[in-house]
Amino acid sequence: MQDQLSLTFAALADPTRRAILAQLSKGQANVSDLAKPFLKDMSLPAITKHLKVLEKAGLITKTREAQWRPCRLNGEAFKDVADWIEQYRIFWEQSFDRLEAYLETVTQRTSPKGKEHGREDSVQRDPHHPDL
């Protein structure tokens, strides 16, 4: 899995971890604080592991204070994700426009419309984006 961005996306691909991040967005918290909402569903070591994943992904920072490990969000990893997704903005904005256009042409139709075997020259529009 190597690269940092993959690690970050992988870390985000879990509802428990996203919930932990949501909790941390309200302020710093210790491991047991973070674990509390989940202890009916899973053990403390499970949370420790989740935190380790989040830490390696750069999404959180864990410090030491006596026997506690206060955790806080680390903005930079979020920025990496935001920067990556940003280059696709045109696509989600575009599809919203298309949805509206579509809804206007179809408001009274009932059949979802099977597709034609036409030349399908309707290329997707090419904003010619810088890649990666």
Added chain:
Amino acid sequence: MQDQLSLTFAALADPTRRAILAQLSKGQANVSDLAKPFLKDMSLPAITKHLKVLEKAGLITKTREAQWRPCRLNGEAFKDVADWIEQYRIFWEQSFDRLEAYLETVTQRTSPKGKEHGREDSVQRDPHHPDL
């Protein structure tokens, strides 16, 4: 893995799949077109599987045209990711810009939120009350 957002993040957590998306951002393409850059590193069935992951994640749409399967990006899943990450914008802007820009756009929403385990005099900088 259940929920859609987790599926989407998981799909993005792979460099090959992100490269496929980058390629699709330049326009619609068939499976073998998409596979071409990777065929030195992996087989065609591997690409088929990657495309299936992307499709289930909602990131692409695969249609049929004779024996070809033209693929295109599907903006909505990107929007879901963008919307999710947006709620953490304050954290990555805080890291760089000291939040000043943000404060101009948001001037309410306070939550003092005393933390338990009083040990901390070093409560995390509350993003809503930054000490700048």
Added chain:
DNA sequence: CGCATAATTAACTCAGCGGTTAATTAACCT
């Protein structure tokens, strides 16, 4: 010291992912 609290580590299970090769489906073309 002795004990409680906070958290991690160890050792293990199990499912699913990413990849393979080989076989199969599906459409087109003479």
Added chain:
DNA sequence: AGGTTAATTAACCGCTGAGTTAATTATGCG
């Protein structure tokens, strides 16, 4: 019909991720 191209499916393999329980480390306190 037979052959070619496009793509998927099947069956398999090794690794890792998410979880468990039990043991261990580290700190604070009476």
